[in-house]
Every structure is written in C-alpha cells, then in structure tokens.
Amino acid sequence: MQYRKALAREQAMSRDGSGVSSDLEQAQAQYAAQVQQIAVNEAQIVQAEMSVQTANANLGYTRILAPMDGEVLGIVTREGQTIVSSQIAPTILVLADLDKVQVQTRISEADIQKIHPGQPLWFYVIADPQTRYEGELGYVQPAPQEALEEQNAGASAGNQQSSAIYYNGTFEVDNRQRLLKTSMTAQVFIRIAQVKDALRVPVAALGRSLGDERYLVVVQKENGSEERTIRIGINDRQYAQVLEGLQPGERVVIPQDAGSV
Known part of the structure; x- marks a missing residue:
C-alpha cells in the first residue's frame, strides 16, 4: 500500500511537471519489486499449507481408529514392528463386540432337509454342561463348507468327496453377562x-x-419275552415316539451290545 501511494504521487507530480523523473523511476521499481515479493510470499504460503496437509496425513498414518465398539481379543502387531499397507490392510489387533456372540453349528446332510431358519434351538457348552442356552436358527449355508473350501483352494473337478457333508448354520445369542467366550465348543x-x-x-x-x-422290538413279559412290531413317529436318535404297538408301562429289551438289558 505504501509503495502504491508513492508511485501514484510521483505519477501525479510527473503529469503536472513538478516531479523528478528519477524519483518516478525509483517509485516504479520499488512498486514492481513489492508486487513480485507478494507473489513469492503467496507461493510460500501455498507451499506451507501443502506441507501442513502432508504432515497431517502422515500424522493420520500413526493413528489407528477402531471401526466399531468392542473388546480387544488379541494384539497381532507388536510395538516397533513396521506395518506396510499395500493391497491388503494389515491386521493390528482383533476386536469383537461380545454383547452378542454368533454360534456356528454343523448340520449333517441327512438332516438338512428338516432344518430352516427360525427354528427354536438350545445348546450347552463343554465348560458348563448344566446351563442351557436358547436361541433361534438364523441362517443356513446353502452349500457345504467343504465345497466352498475346495473352490477357494482351486481343487480340481476330479477330486472326490470322501468325508461326510455338513452345512453350516449360524445364530446369535445374548452375551451381556460374558458367560460365553470365543472358540467355545x-x-x-x-x-x-x-x-x-x-x-x-x-x-x-x-x-x-x-x-x-x-x-421289531422285544417286549419283556412275566414269563419271558415276545417280539412285536411297533410304528414310530418322531425320532431324535435317543428316543423314538411310539405311535402303535406298545402300551404305557410295558418294558422293552435293549440288546446287550447296545449298552445294557
């Protein structure tokens, strides 16, 4: 502003003949130098702002923000370890929301036609076989896990399935009391x-x-036993419902090779 006013004053004096040409030239030079200096300063400001942005970005790389609320189950990366983020983001730690846990169960091929989402269920864990947890089946995988694993592994089409086929079913259970842990059976x-x-x-x-x-079942009588034909209904592989052929109170014989008589 000071050099612009000085230049304007010298230009006005030059027009009315009271000015000195050398003073005008000096005022013009000083004004031009200040204009150039302002351009340099503005460029430095832009460069400084870019440096600040770069520093903030680098600072952001040193901060790890969790994508969700939860509890730390394990720390994979240790202090001082170099982390390289390329196409796959590195695992720093394992985080989980334990308010609800997802249970995965294997359903055999023989039973899969009877199973569908929404069915009531209950389960026990080995650590506490006396406590019964209840839930509802949420999802049944449409393909067996073994087939998916073979596809991911690039198995050849000629490989034969030699093991039993199981489908994965999943459901969620409330765990606010933290009684259930990860990887429980x-x-x-x-x-x-x-x-x-x-x-x-x-x-x-x-x-x-x-x-x-x-x-055919063997029914125990007072003077021996008799073989009888019965028809069953629901069978949970431990007990079978009797629809006809037996009366309440009659005793059946369990073969010795099945456990006891």
Whole structure:
C-alpha cells in the first residue's frame, strides 16, 4: 500500500511537471519489486499449507481408529514392528463386540432337509454342561463348507468327496453377562418337531426295520419275552415316539451290545 501511494504521487507530480523523473523511476521499481515479493510470499504460503496437509496425513498414518465398539481379543502387531499397507490392510489387533456372540453349528446332510431358519434351538457348552442356552436358527449355508473350501483352494473337478457333508448354520445369542467366550465348543439341539405326552422307547431298543417306520422290538413279559412290531413317529436318535404297538408301562429289551438289558 505504501509503495502504491508513492508511485501514484510521483505519477501525479510527473503529469503536472513538478516531479523528478528519477524519483518516478525509483517509485516504479520499488512498486514492481513489492508486487513480485507478494507473489513469492503467496507461493510460500501455498507451499506451507501443502506441507501442513502432508504432515497431517502422515500424522493420520500413526493413528489407528477402531471401526466399531468392542473388546480387544488379541494384539497381532507388536510395538516397533513396521506395518506396510499395500493391497491388503494389515491386521493390528482383533476386536469383537461380545454383547452378542454368533454360534456356528454343523448340520449333517441327512438332516438338512428338516432344518430352516427360525427354528427354536438350545445348546450347552463343554465348560458348563448344566446351563442351557436358547436361541433361534438364523441362517443356513446353502452349500457345504467343504465345497466352498475346495473352490477357494482351486481343487480340481476330479477330486472326490470322501468325508461326510455338513452345512453350516449360524445364530446369535445374548452375551451381556460374558458367560460365553470365543472358540467355545457347543452341543446344539434344533427342534424340528414337538409332541406332548408321547409314549417313547430308547432308539437302542429298536430292532430290524420293516419299512414305513415300523420296527421289531422285544417286549419283556412275566414269563419271558415276545417280539412285536411297533410304528414310530418322531425320532431324535435317543428316543423314538411310539405311535402303535406298545402300551404305557410295558418294558422293552435293549440288546446287550447296545449298552445294557
């Protein structure tokens, strides 16, 4: 502003003849120098702002923000270790929300047609077999896990499936009391049917199958035993519902090779 006013004054004096040409030239030179200096200063400001942005970005690389609320289950990367982020983000630590846990159960190929989301279930964990946890089946994987693993591994089409086929089912359970831990082993029971006041027999007592859910059983009598045909309904592989062929109170014989008589 000072040099602009000085230049304007010298230009006005030059026009009315009272000025000195050398003073005008000096004022013009000083003004031009200041204009150039302002341009240099502005460029330095832009460079400084870019440096600040770069420093903030570098500072951001030193801060690790969790993508969710949760508890730290394990620290994978140790202090002082160099982290290189390329196409795959490195794992720093394992974080989990333990208010709810997801339970995964394996469903055999023989049972998969009877299973669907929404079925009630209950389970026990090995660490506490007396406590019963209840839930509802949330999702059933449409393809067996083994087939997906083979696809990911690039298995050839000629490989034969030699092991039993299982489908994964998942469901969530409230865990605000933190009784359930990660990687626990659970025994899951899914209810596919239910009857009340049913007559039942141990599955081990069932003899030869006659088809149409009919089996031979040995019924104990006062003076011996007799073989009888019964028809069963629901079978949970421990007990079978008896629809016909037995009366309440009758005793059936369990073969010795099945456990006891």
